[in-house]
Amino acid sequence: MATIPIAPDSAGPALASRSLARRLVSGDQVAHLFTLIFAASVILITSLLFYELWINSALSRAKFGWAFFYTQNWDPIFEQFGARPFIYGTLVTSALALLIAVPFGLGAAIFLAELAPAKISDALTFVIELLAAVPSVIYGLLGIFLVVPFVREILGPALKKTFGFTPLFTGPVYGVSYLTAGLVLAIMVAPYIISVSREVLMAVPNDQREAALSLGSTRWEATWKVVVPYARTGILGSIFLALARALGETMAVTMVIGNVPKVDLSLLAPGYTIAAVIANEFSEAAGNLYFSALVELGLVLFLLTFILNGLARLLIYATTQRGAANP
Amino acid sequence: MEIPANAAATARVKIDMGIPAQNPEPQTPARIQIEGLNFFYGKMQALHNISLVIPANRITALIGPSGCGKSTLIRTINRMHETVRIARAEGTILLDNEDIFRLDVVRLRRRVGMVFQRPNPFPKSIFENVAFGLRVNGFKGSLSEAVERSLRRAALWDEVKDKLHKSAYELSGGQQQRLCIARALAVDPEVLLLDEPCSALDPVTTAKIEELLFNLKEYCTMVIVTHNMQQAARSSDFTAFMLDGRVVEYQPTARLFTNPSDPRTEAYLTGRFG
Numbered sequence: 335m336a337t338i339p340i341a342p343d344s345a346g347p348a349l350a351s352r353s354l355a356r357r358l359v360s361g362d363q364v365a366h367l368f369t370l371i372f373a374a375s376v377i378l379i380t381s382l383l384f385y386e387l388w389i390n391s392a393l394s395r396a397k398f399g400w401a402f403f404y405t406q407n408w409d410p411i412f413e414q415f416g417a418r419p420f421i422y423g424t425l426v427t428s429a430l431a432l433l434i435a436v437p438f439g440l441g442a443a444i445f446l447a448e449l450a451p452a453k454i455s456d457a458l459t460f461v462i463e464l465l466a467a468v469p470s471v472i473y474g475l476l477g478i479f480l481v482v483p484f485v486r487e488i489l490g491p492a493l494k495k496t497f498g499f500t501p502l503f504t505g506p507v508y509g510v511s512y513l514t515a516g517l518v519l520a521i522m523v524a525p526y527i528i529s530v531s532r533e534v535l536m537a538v539p540n541d542q543r544e545a546a547l548s549l550g551s552t553r554w555e556a557t558w559k560v561v562v563p564y565a566r567t568g569i570l571g572s573i574f575l576a577l578a579r580a581l582g583e584t585m586a587v588t589m590v591i592g593n594v595p596k597v598d599l600s601l602l603a604p605g606y607t608i609a610a611v612i613a614n615e616f617s618e619a620a621g622n623l624y625f626s627a628l629v630e631l632g633l634v635l636f637l638l639t640f641i642l643n644g645l646a647r648l649l650i651y652a653t654t655q656r657g658a659a660n661p
Numbered sequence: 662m663e664i665p666a667n668a669a670a671t672a673r674v675k676i677d678m679g680i681p682a683q684n685p686e687p688q689t690p691a692r693i694q695i696e697g698l699n700f701f702y703g704k705m706q707a708l709h710n711i712s713l714v715i716p717a718n719r720i721t722a723l724i725g726p727s728g729c730g731k732s733t734l735i736r737t738i739n740r741m742h743e744t745v746r747i748a749r750a751e752g753t754i755l756l757d758n759e760d761i762f763r764l765d766v767v768r769l770r771r772r773v774g775m776v777f778q779r780p781n782p783f784p785k786s787i788f789e790n791v792a793f794g795l796r797v798n799g800f801k802g803s804l805s806e807a808v809e810r811s812l813r814r815a816a817l818w819d820e821v822k823d824k825l826h827k828s829a830y831e832l833s834g835g836q837q838q839r840l841c842i843a844r845a846l847a848v849d850p851e852v853l854l855l856d857e858p859c860s861a862l863d864p865v866t867t868a869k870i871e872e873l874l875f876n877l878k879e880y881c882t883m884v885i886v887t888h889n890m891q892q893a894a895r896s897s898d899f900t901a902f903m904l905d906g907r908v909v910e911y912q913p914t915a916r917l918f919t920n921p922s923d924p925r926t927e928a929y930l931t932g933r934f935g
Binding site: 545550 | 739741744746767768770771774775777778779781783784785793794797798841844845847848
């Protein structure tokens with residue numbers, strides 16, 4: 335059929351069969367296959383997670399429907415379950431943590447990347463990375479021994495005295511509260527912000543700094559108006575990493591938030607978070623509906639992190655579009 | 662301590678520096694006088710007793726092989742070397758008879774602009790890039806007029822006037838470099854330092870920039886470091902040939918290229934080294 339002169343194809347099959355064995359041994363195909371499997375497992379695990387949460391929360395979803403999200407009754411005896419106090423507590427403590435940790439962490443990162451001598455910067459960064467690796471139960475202990483008394487004796491009364499006219503700082507001060515949890519979370523997530531932001535700031539090309547300096551800006555202006563904006567995508571990334579950790583943090587929060595399933599506007603009041611309630615009550619969840627409600631809480635937390643991460647992506651996308659820092 | 666800057670300057674000129682500071686064009690006023698400049702990176706001496714007079718509203722080129730100290734010299738003129746911790750300069754550099762090491766560094770850099778080897782626009786809009794220097798210097802007046810003037814001087818206005826608020830990264834490499842020149846010009850510097858401004862650009866774009874520099878002589882004095890001898894020959898009025906941290910020869914460009922007085926200059930120009 336083929337009128338085009340081609341090389342005799344007898345070499346074809348022999349070559350193919352030999353190279354199959356050879357290809358397996360030489361590793362390219364094998365490596366491709368295995369790395370593909372590993373990569374695909376990410377999707378598999380995510381789907382499995384969602385599937386399990388979805389199936390096991392069926393009872394609760396059928397009974398409460400959307401009301402689960404906005405009712406605030408959490409009563410295992412009468413089997414009434416509403417997620418509002420937990421969603422509220424999770425969001426408030428995470429927001430507080432970021433509110434404190436972002437300026438603090440970014441400031442520290444700027445010092446380490448732009449101002450400190452290299453030796454000091456490296457030494458401090460080593461300590462910061464150690465802090466990021468400390469187990470959260472240790473932070474919980476720190477919270478109980480230091481932050482709870484600090485809020486009860488000093489910070490709480492002071493805030494009540496100064497800002498008592500707002501609903502945010504009213505009521506009795508027990509020490510355990512949204513604010514305490516927010517403080518402990520801030521201490522926990524700041525190392526992430528510091529170490530990632532520092533890396534990103536140090537990766538900003540030097541000619542950006544020099545361009546700013548050569549136009550007659552001070553060192554601070556060069557840092558704040560050129561270097562930080564250049565690095566903003568990475569800095570935002572570090573903040574969202576911190577947010578993800580704050581949202582899901584269980585142990586340390588449980589130890590200092592008071593574990594009261596109520597929505598209270600006052601930051602000095604005790605509260606509860608999703609992760610904390612699942613950890614505390616899962617082992618004693620008698621009854622299928624109780625169990626199912628806890629699983630649905632897990633589903634809510636899963637979706638919450640999903641949505642916030644999606645928003646983070648959008649934000650990063652939007653800001654890079656405008657400035658196109660990283661073409 | 663309260664010696665007027667000029668008096669201090671004249672006092673220093675009298676000190677014997679070895680090589681006399683020579684103005685290659687005595688009838689043109691000097692904008693920058695470098696006298697007995699020694700420069701060290703830690704213990705390593707990068708510049709040896711440099712003396713140069715840079716005439717106003719002319720283009721002075723610094724040529725020489727890699728590592729001869731051209732970039733170090735140019736970066737000392739706006740004290741950019743101070744960003745390097747171990748760098749240290751000794752000697753005198755006078756800008757309009759004022760000792761630059763006694764000036765406030767931020768104000769010095771406003772007067773002495775700089776364009777870098779690779780185009781380095783900020784990740785901002787074209788407009789904001791040019792306006793940056795004006796903003797940090799507390800410019801009072803119409804920003805948009807000032808931005809337009811700078812872009813016109815940098816021969817970029819016609820190409821970007823319809824997309825001032827687009828990102829500077831959308832421009833081509835040559836346009837980005839002209840944007841960087843416009844950004845430097847915005848603060849009306851007396852001196853513009855150009856550190857191999859065309860090394861990342863193609864020949865057509867390079868020719869455009871050279872033409873632009875020629876037209877800028879009206880507004881400022883330029884010092885250009887270049888690896889490219891043709892570029893020095895084409896675009897500069899004076900050329901200094903540097904070797905191992907020393908100025909070997911400093912002449913009007915035409916004379917240096919056609920009739921160099923030092924055998925080392927001739928050897929370099931004819932391509933025997935470097």
